[in-house]
Amino acid sequence: MLDLDWSALWLSLKVAGWATAINLVLGVALGALLARRRFPGRELLDTVFTLPLVLPPTVLGYYLLVLVGRNGPLGAWLQDSFGINLVFTWQAAVIAAAVASFPLVFKPARAAFEGVDRQLEQAARTLGVSEVALFFRVSLPLAWRGILAGLLLAFARAMGEFGATIMVAGSIPGQTQTLSIAIYEAVQAGNDGRANVLVLVSSLVCIAVLLLAARLAGRSGGSRHDVA
Amino acid sequence: MKRFWVLLSLLLALPAAAAGLTVSAAASLTEGFREIASAYQDAHPGTQVHLNLAASGVLLQQIARGAPVDVLASADEATMDRAQHDGLIDPQTRHVFASNSLWLVVPLASTAVPAALDELTGDGFKRVAIGHPDSVPAGRYAKGALEQAGLWEALQSRLILTQNVRQALNYLTRGEVDAGFVYATDAHTVREHVRPAFQAPVEGGIRYPLAMVAASREPEEAQRFIAFVRSEQGQAILRSHGFGNP
Numbered sequence: 001m002l003d004l005d006w007s008a009l010w011l012s013l014k015v016a017g018w019a020t021a022i023n024l025v026l027g028v029a030l031g032a033l034l035a036r037r038r039f040p041g042r043e044l045l046d047t048v049f050t051l052p053l054v055l056p057p058t059v060l061g062y063y064l065l066v067l068v069g070r071n072g073p074l075g076a077w078l079q080d081s082f083g084i085n086l087v088f089t090w091q092a093a094v095i096a097a098a099v100a101s102f103p104l105v106f107k108p109a110r111a112a113f114e115g116v117d118r119q120l121e122q123a124a125r126t127l128g129v130s131e132v133a134l135f136f137r138v139s140l141p142l143a144w145r146g147i148l149a150g151l152l153l154a155f156a157r158a159m160g161e162f163g164a165t166i167m168v169a170g171s172i173p174g175q176t177q178t179l180s181i182a183i184y185e186a187v188q189a190g191n192d193g194r195a196n197v198l199v200l201v202s203s204l205v206c207i208a209v210l211l212l213a214a215r216l217a218g219r220s221g222g223s224r225h226d227v228a
Numbered sequence: 229m230k231r232f233w234v235l236l237s238l239l240l241a242l243p244a245a246a247a248g249l250t251v252s253a254a255a256s257l258t259e260g261f262r263e264i265a266s267a268y269q270d271a272h273p274g275t276q277v278h279l280n281l282a283a284s285g286v287l288l289q290q291i292a293r294g295a296p297v298d299v300l301a302s303a304d305e306a307t308m309d310r311a312q313h314d315g316l317i318d319p320q321t322r323h324v325f326a327s328n329s330l331w332l333v334v335p336l337a338s339t340a341v342p343a344a345l346d347e348l349t350g351d352g353f354k355r356v357a358i359g360h361p362d363s364v365p366a367g368r369y370a371k372g373a374l375e376q377a378g379l380w381e382a383l384q385s386r387l388i389l390t391q392n393v394r395q396a397l398n399y400l401t402r403g404e405v406d407a408g409f410v411y412a413t414d415a416h417t418v419r420e421h422v423r424p425a426f427q428a429p430v431e432g433g434i435r436y437p438l439a440m441v442a443a444s445r446e447p448e449e450a451q452r453f454i455a456f457v458r459s460e461q462g463q464a465i466l467r468s469h470g471f472g473n474p
Binding site for chain 1: 285286289360389
């Protein structure tokens with residue numbers, strides 16, 4: 001019963017890795033922006049960015065399908081300008097996973113930046129540090145612990161993404177069939193042997209992520225700057 | 229707090245209180261069985277028909293795992309054969325009640341309309357939707373037709389496998405695929421969005437059997453429903469949705 005091809009696992013890791021990398025950039029940047037800048041519609045924007053956490057994944061999947069589909073505004077533009085077709089590709093699975101897990105990076109990032117002592121930032125400014133250097137050398141290191149926790153949760157969420165993924169990426173073995181979808185199909189087809197193996201693999205990966213999260217949290221906790 | 233527990237126990241007790249007939253039907257029967265269910269309820273007031281629609285293979289797995297289902301209507305004999313082999317249905321109540329045909333369909337906006345299966349290897353057909361052959365009868369029929377034509381291997385990289393035949397149909401209506409295999413009845417439901425290209429050859433034809441589930445708690449009601457599907461009224465409804473005679 002170990003005629004398992006590992007493509008589903010590798011694909012899931014690849015998709016979750018890319019989604020987390022995208023969210024590291026976007027989630028941290030937008031989290032910092034909303035924590036530090038005051039502008040009209042800020043809380044509305046926060047609500048929009050948090051929506052994927054509470055919306056049913058099928059709603060996300062439908063939005064994405066309508067948006068990036070061949071006849072969707074973004075999909076048609078990509079097709080006409082670059083000949084790119086996203087639907088049924090692993091990149092579509094990355095988009096689905098990134099959108100679904102975005103709030104898990106954005107929310108903790110915003111909270112972490114809001115928790116950074118502004119006096120430390122002011123002190124750096126008085127020492128003539130540029131705004132960019134201030135962000136990377138003061139604010140980000142101080143907020144990092146909170147962001148890291150969010151990133152690991154987001155990675156786990158991206159690994160488990162199912163509803164939106166199956167709508168925009170389909171289920172092509174070796175190309176877009178992630179671990180979650182492979183498990184679903186194995187159960188649907190009554191292939192319990194394959195389902196058992198995949199479920200076990202999935203559980204082990206999640207346990208590993210959680211152990212890693214605990215270890216990283218412990219380590220960064222030891223070298224944490226005392227901001228009190 | 230006490231009120232909360234009372235409310236919770238009421239909510240949990242609800243499914244047990246609303247007794248009725250649960251009919252598991254193939255996804256392609258969606259519209260036809262909705263109409264049959266409502267006609268049946270009109271004819272037998274007091275009976276609630278609950279429709280459970282999915283790919284036939286999925287329905288079989290649900291029953292095999294103990295889902296409380298009374299009637300199974302599948303889109304192929306193979307699924308029903310497996311159910312019968314595993315003792316999940318009452319063979320005495322098994323009847324073929326409709327027939328269908330498999331078509332290769334393209335989106336309406338499509339400029340390339342193939343005339344035969346081997347044209348699917350052309351450049352215009354990069355994505356072809358087909359039900360997952362492991363659990364979707366329409367997919368198994370399509371796989372059979374492609375294997376017969378010696379094209380199954382060649383088309384592997386172009387196939388978009390779907391969870392049921394209606395998902396393939398949905399991708400067609402949205403223009404996300406260049407072609408797809410669906411039933412004539414499916415194409416009929418969205419005829420303003422898709423164009424049937426040609427009928428795919430299916431060995432032995434496509435016949436829909438239904439039967440009472442062996443573990444049904446409402447055997448009399450289940451058999452009455454089966455009789456209704458096979459009655460003149462039930463058959464007329466199915467024909468109005470494009471299904472052929474059994």
